[in-house]
Amino acid sequence: MSSNTAAAAPIITCKAAVIWKENESPKVxxxxxxxxxSGEVRVRMLFASICHTDVLGCKGFPTPLFPRVLGHEGVGIVESIGEGVEQLKEGDIVIPTYLGECGECENCMSGNTNLCQTYPLQAFTGxxxxxxxRMSIQGQHLYHFxxxxxxxxxxxxxxxxxxxxxxKIPxxxxxxxxxxxxxxxxxxxxxxxxxRGSTVAVLGLGAVGLGVIEGARVHGASRIIGIDINESKRAVGEGFGMTDFINPKSGSENKSISEMVKLLTGGCGVDYSFECTGVAQLVNEALETTKVxxxxxxxxxxxxxxxxxxxxVTLLSCRTFKYAVFGGVKVQSDLPLVIHKCINKxxxxxxxxxxxxxALADINTAFQLLKEPQCVKSVPRQSVYCLLRWQPTYDDEDFVDGRWLKHNEYQFP
Structure with a gap:
């Protein structure tokens, strides 16, 4: 019904996973x-994955705004549209994102970033x-995430x-x-x-790290070294094209991750390194794995x-470091291309x-599953299934100077 705009769309009562306080578990x-x-769309969610960032969201990331409804991975169908919305119609399948792309601002036109000035990263106000x-419970507003x-x-x-x-994509x-x-x-x-022919190291074989491995395979990397303390990630990484695996928990405890990478690469390190855990102790170590x-x-x-x-001293070696939000992917220009790459195999x-x-009602089960070594992605279906995907297995206390100290079971709310 094209007339189902903001004025006509009624308030909907539905289920959601609410985080009431910092460090609490979600409650449906x-x-x-x-x-x-005006300019908004109401989406009926079909699937919503659980990401490591959502786990951090339970702890107050990026700003401690509570009560809040978490989740930033998902896919749904347009249920109703607000005034002035012309890009979408009811029934369209859509992905909600935390980035926008106007295609006209200085940043969008530069070709050097996916951070749009007109529609910036929406992370801090909730x-x-x-x-x-747009969300409330018993008259109390809920923060968006x-x-x-x-x-x-x-x-x-x-x-x-x-x-x-x-x-067409599942x-x-x-x-x-x-x-x-x-x-x-x-x-x-x-x-x-x-x-083509380059060498790559990947620290942390969660979904992000596995995406790196797949990208490196597609783009012709000759050597892809996966690094994770979870031995079960070896087989998964190999399935995506990983050529070598390092488990810092086994082998020589006197060698750092960068030293182990250099042993595999004739002492010179790799062309590209990707730090996919978010563990502060590993950032310099990841840089140290690369070529001078x-x-x-x-x-x-x-x-x-x-x-x-x-x-x-690592910086004096003139290596390059950069943080990438959403991997530098532009949501309107590039994300549909990623979808088609998947459809086309x-x-x-x-x-x-x-x-x-x-089921969404069992979202805390999904959080518990995240602790399991075999869990990659859990998807609640909103109707909703939680999809669980591989999570990184490192924690801040595990490493000093890139050396494995002890295994802490990954802590979730």
């Missing part, structure tokens, strides 16, 4: 979701563009942060392509620009640490990313 509650205002929320809040059966999103996708795959895997694949493709003078390190993992430390093995599906 009945909430109210308003109709979309509110819509008019500084209000990264402009998405996909852990709800319905969510309202600014149209500029929605991407229409080809429905929708669970589309869910985790909205952040983790695409972040890794995109960093290889858009940021590092890995070339020409090595490039990309940091992709989200972290609660407000700072990281670099060894000045250029990107493979996505089925192996999805290990569990649970």
């Amino acid at each position: 509650e009945e909430i109210q979701v308003e109709g979309p205002k 509110l819509m563009g008019d500084s209000t929320s 990264l402009s998405c809040s996909t852990w709800s059966q319905y969510t309202v999103v600014d149209v500029n942060y929605l991407v229409k996708i080809d429905p 929708l669970p795959h589309a869910s985790f392509l909205s952040c983790g895997f695409t972040t890794g694949f995109g960093a290889v493709w858009k940021e590092a620009k890995v070339h 003078g020409i090595g490039k390190m990309m940091m992709l993992g989200a972290a609660t640490d407000k700072s990281v430390e670099f060894d000045f 250029e990107i493979q093995n996505l089925d192996s990313l999805l290990t569990h599906q649970v």
